[in-house]
Amino acid sequence: MRISGIIIGALFFLFSSACQSAAEEGSKKIYGTAALMVVVEREDGRVAVFDSVNHELIGRIAGLGNLRHASMVFSRDARFAFVAARDGTISKIDLLGMELAARKKAGESSIGIAISRDNRYIMVCNYEPGGAVVMDSATLEVVKEIPAEFTLPDGSKSRARTVGPLDTADNLMIFALMEGNAVWVVDMRQEGFPAIRKFEDVGDTPYDQLITPDGRHYMVGLLNSDWMGLLDTWKLDGMKRIDVRERRGAIKKDGEKVPLHHIPHLESWAIAGRLAFVPAFAEKRVIVYETDGWTVVKSIPVSGTPLFVVARPGGREIWVDNVGEPGSNEERLIEVIDVERLEVKKTIDAGKGAIHPQFTPKGEAVYISIQGEDRIAVYDADTYALIKDFPAKRPSGIFSSDRASKFGL
């Protein structure tokens, strides 16, 4: 009995230690999900997850496919993120368990992802094959394919590459057909997800879209037209045209023409109060529109060609990254525009290839990917001082989990 007593004692110790360490591991990982910052490390097909209140790395989740031009949305409770990889891999990642929860293919080449207002479905826009697919958000099973066919000049049908989608307050999903020059509106509340509106001839080659922060208006950018499409999602009564010749000046040989390193995304447009801050095409300036009549208020010169133009929560500042020749000075610079004065008030030398500023939910700090230096920089948005630096492999897109409660993000 002495031996067995020792064995029992030893077992007791082992089991209770095992229990305790499981509990400790559990308690170490307790955090709310409303202020997480998820950073894409594109070369490694993984994301890094940060606590953006205390600026601490929580962990990484790998195996997400080719994350060049990855996009991401959050479940309504921000427990999960859904990542669309360029190779058509859709990953559902668990931001509490820090692991992959599901992974499926949506196509061979995917470009965008959105979650339905009711949290039940994911929609993915594909380049290859064209069209869009609807997946169950629990399992990522494909529940519907929308081929998005358009008619070729010879009368035959072909699937269009689609861009988007975006979700609206009425639980619609909106996407555009690049080849079809059309915008489709799908009702996610109805059985079979019918396209309840198809707007034709919206302009030449839609390439990107946004929903205004108030959730009401949809806008689509067109590669080869001098306008943008504007749709009132409350009325769905037709696509208005907004003149963007000013924005496209460089292409039309006005202004200082510089190489177009990237096509600025519409999602990156900043709308602060009644002003929209829009990156010019292939020019070193940010154009300010007033959003009543979409007339130009001012052009603000910046150091490079702006890619992401982001409003600070509260709307007092606009932060702009600059792309340029690799190794140039301008690709190091983040510029801060004062919204009252409509001029650059601060230029931050953030490092080689600084892109994609993303604010914490209340805007006191900014996460920036310093792509050319394999690190993520965190800045104090009041003092413009570097607070913290994290090593990261070719970081690119940064997504704050407060997007979970925003339309079109």
Add this chain to the structure above:
Amino acid sequence: MRISGIIIGALFFLFSSACQSAAEEGSKKIYGTAALMVVVEREDGRVAVFDSVNHELIGRIAGLGNLRHASMVFSRDARFAFVAARDGTISKIDLLGMELAARKKAGESSIGIAISRDNRYIMVCNYEPGGAVVMDSATLEVVKEIPAEFTLPDGSKSRARTVGPLDTADNLMIFALMEGNAVWVVDMRQEGFPAIRKFEDVGDTPYDQLITPDGRHYMVGLLNSDWMGLLDTWKLDGMKRIDVRERRGAIKKDGEKVPLHHIPHLESWAIAGRLAFVPAFAEKRVIVYETDGWTVVKSIPVSGTPLFVVARPGGREIWVDNVGEPGSNEERLIEVIDVERLEVKKTIDAGKGAIHPQFTPKGEAVYISIQGEDRIAVYDADTYALIKDFPAKRPSGIFSSDRASKFGL
């Protein structure tokens, strides 16, 4: 050895069962915190916490003091809620562990609570003793008392009852002195939390305040003046006066005069696009102002005297509760105003004492306290159909955790 073998086997079974059930309990409770709905059950001094995606009760947390007129704010990651009870008890509740994390007294009678932009401090406004206190958000230790003294006619000093506070994008806290007719602005970034501005003679008896959804403007309501105060928090250059004689018509003997059952809170004003929907004082109507010049666009008749006037996310509808004589028909009714047409489009008979509609973050559902029937009702905001009902003891205030990333809420 056989007996000890059995004992060892039994112990093994017991320990592994214990471990497993701990793990199961853990896994059962895994959820993100970005879409929780916290409902105050005022008679029982407790709150009920709901998953607002699946409309499921997660649990209850009790022992929170006198919750008549309780207010609540969330930590930045929405893991914690801070509840100010009327008796001065401040509770920090853990929405993941579903337990009380800390409890301290801020005074003998507290009226409002806010969390600093950096998540580090809680400020509480007190009626008794007057003034405000700053607490450490980790421990609830009081780190600063702000007596908020004003000068009496005889030259002596007294502590004013304060209302507020509200947090701004610049990490300021703003509160008003009821007796002092003043508004103070405290800088939460500076050592010692100095009041950096004190606006005097703002009007007779401030009673409530709000921050506009864009985070820029602060407004203060005045019990005995014909105007409201408006402060540009970017400039802090003085309190402008907004004429509210239209709103106060009933008190001035115009319009249909009915009993003022409750003073409508300013926080409950709905601002949708460029329109503000404001409950009239002691009248059965909602007044619509345009927020450029603060002129009246329209008065919309409703069934009772409106208390909470809430914009649906996306801004397409305004939901209004009605107070009235206990047992009256009007206190059962929730009215839905169409923002485009500026008229009531739907009246819902929700039950006896239906108050405090609160939308889920993307607005597809509404939680309503049916006070006179001891239940919480959940409505589909598209169809106006009752989705679900939960028993609850005298439910009152309802707070969605997406407030964690909003200024002044």
